[in-house]
Amino acid sequence: MVLAGLANSRCGRTSYKPVSGATVDQPYRTIIEPFKIxxxxxxxxxTRAQREEALSAVGYNLFGLRxxxxxxxxxxxxGTGAMSAEQWAGIQRGNExxxxxxxxxxxxxxxxxxxxxxxxLPVHQGRAAERVLFAAIxxxxxxxxxxxxxxxxRANIEYSGAEALDLPIPEGLQPSLRxxxxxxxxxxxxxxxxxxxxxxVPLVMVTVTNNSGGxxxxxxxxxxxxxxxxxxxxKPLFLDACRFAENAWLVKMREPxxxxxxxxxxxxxxxxxxxxxxxxxxxDPLANIGGWLALNxxxxxxxxxxxxxxxxxxxxxxxxxxRDLEAIAQxxxxxxxxxxxxxxxxxxxxxxxALESGGVPVVVPFGGHAVFLDARGLLSHLSPMEYPGQVLxxxxxxxxxxxxxxxGTVMFGRDASGTEQPARMDLVRLAIPxxxxxxxxxxxxxxxxxxxxxRATSLRGFEITSQPAQLRHFTARFAKK
Ligand code: F0G
Numbered sequence: 324m325v326l327a328g329l330a331n332s333r334c335g336r337t338s339y340k341p342v343s344g345a346t347v348d349q350p351y352r353t354i355i356e357p358f359k360i361x362x363x364x365x366x367x368x369x370t371r372a373q374r375e376e377a378l379s380a381v382g383y384n385l386f387g388l389r390x391x392x393x394x395x396x397x398x399x400x401x402g403t404g405a406m407s408a409e410q411w412a413g414i415q416r417g418n419e420x421x422x423x424x425x426x427x428x429x430x431x432x433x434x435x436x437x438x439x440x441x442x443x444l445p446v447h448q449g450r451a452a453e454r455v456l457f458a459a460i461x462x463x464x465x466x467x468x469x470x471x472x473x474x475x476x477r478a479n480i481e482y483s484g485a486e487a488l489d490l491p492i493p494e495g496l497q498p499s500l501r502x503x504x505x506x507x508x509x510x511x512x513x514x515x516x517x518x519x520x521x522x523x524v525p526l527v528m529v530t531v532t533n534n535s536g537g538x539x540x541x542x543x544x545x546x547x548x549x550x551x552x553x554x555x556x557x558k559p560l561f562l563d564a565c566r567f568a569e570n571a572w573l574v575k576m577r578e579p580x581x582x583x584x585x586x587x588x589x590x591x592x593x594x595x596x597x598x599x600x601x602x603x604x605x606x607d608p609l610a611n612i613g614g615w616l617a618l619n620x621x622x623x624x625x626x627x628x629x630x631x632x633x634x635x636x637x638x639x640x641x642x643x644x645x646r647d648l649e650a651i652a653q654x655x656x657x658x659x660x661x662x663x664x665x666x667x668x669x670x671x672x673x674x675x676x677a678l679e680s681g682g683v684p685v686v687v688p689f690g691g692h693a694v695f696l697d698a699r700g701l702l703s704h705l706s707p708m709e710y711p712g713q714v715l716x717x718x719x720x721x722x723x724x725x726x727x728x729x730x731g732t733v734m735f736g737r738d739a740s741g742t743e744q745p746a747r748m749d750l751v752r753l754a755i756p757x758x759x760x761x762x763x764x765x766x767x768x769x770x771x772x773x774x775x776x777x778r779a780t781s782l783r784g785f786e787i788t789s790q791p792a793q794l795r796h797f798t799a800r801f802a803k804k
């Protein structure tokens with residue numbers, strides 16, 4: 324039963340090269356989950372009245388809800404995936420020595436197998452890698468370009484005094500426009516920035532996939548071009564690589580010349596173009612916690628290590644337990660498995676295609692990890708300053724207990740000086756936790772979203788009643804206008 328609906332969907336190819344290297348025929352159109360369920364976690368059904376009350380009590384901020392009051396939790400794909408039996412076995416193997424634990428070396432070997440950087444510093448999650456890196460290199464007057472900074476990356480850069488600059492390609496800002504690599508960086512704009520303010524740019528970042536830009540992949544061609552520009556101006560290139568495996572799979576599916584390249588080799592090619600990376604192991608590496616900062620520069624690594632000791636821990640555990648390092652090491656082998664990636668990316672498109680054919684405006688083409696609803700398009704009767712993304716996300720919860728996340732004017736509508744302005748897009752992200760929900764859960768989500776979309780024009784705008792100075796989307800409170 325599970326994923327049977329995929330039988331009617333376009334799966335891209337019927338013959339593929341598995342990790343073992345041999346090409347096999349795949350005569351079936353149904354792409355099944357390449358795992359069976361090993362332990363289950365009950366979810367609780369609530370009434371609309373209960374949900375309305377719960378949401379009003381937390382000021383219409385979905386982060387404020389108790390997870391038990393959520394039926395299908397698509398708030399994030401971060402740390403919410405199901406671990407494998409082998410990952411749980413790794414948890415048992417975890418060695419908790421303060422310094423030099425074998426779990427650390429297994430972790431470093433697994434990271435360097437895909438990303439062979441000289442220095443690998445474990446940290447407790449992605450934003451800690453950002454904090455350590457930008458504490459070492461960020462300062463007032465500097466500017467750090469990226470295709471699109473994730474919110475924590477932007478916040479850590481701004482906290483250091485530097486400026487975070489987004490340089491997506493123009494196609495990446497048009498939700499309904501089809502382009503295979505809407506995550507690409509605008510290389511011409513990057514070159515212009517380096518020409519004008521080269522001395523102020525300590526490094527260039529590229530986020531794969533581009534989460535805030537709609538989970539869209541970056542092409543290898545684009546990464547090579549960015550590398551070329553960095554070389555011309557003598558700048559290091561860092562990847563924010565949270566979703567590297569999904570990006571590599573989309574390269575394999577969409578970029579000419581990579582059809583037969585194993586995903587792990589595409590990842591290694593990405594790594595070969597960079598000088599370092601920040602990473603959250605809560606995404607593609609299939610762990611519930613963890614991350615790392617990796618880089619080649621010895622002197623910068625030394626400064627980062629010293630800072631890491633101050634805030635994260637000794638550099639062979641970096642704020643993680645040995646067992647967490649084991650779970651990440653094992654997850655890194657599983658996330659580049661091509662059967663897993665085929666199912667993963669196909670199941671995202673399954674959701675997206677159903678919504679698109681139901682007339683819901685969505686970001687196309689479908690990328691990795693999430694389907695993004697175009698709330699500004701669907702709720703065109705609201706101005707961006709009435710937070711259409713937040714309104715839509717709350718309506719999905721009230722309707723069917725589905726929790727999603729606004730990625731729009733609430734998250735990005737205020738600059739470092741506190742000035743309010745509409746974000747470039749108002750999206751609602753339905754992020755799909757890895758290996759967690761079945762097709763019937765997703766079919767339910769499709770029903771909920773299409774029901775809300777049918778009465779979208781009746782939804783009222785929001786105003787903010789309280790908000791913190793930074794990262795306001797986590798704790799701001801709202802009222803219906
Ligand atoms: N970079 C990207 C592209 C991210 O998506 C995230 C987290 C981070 C950095 C920070 O990593 O959470 O481990 O500190 N994204 C999550 C999300 C929170 O829901 O998209 P972290």
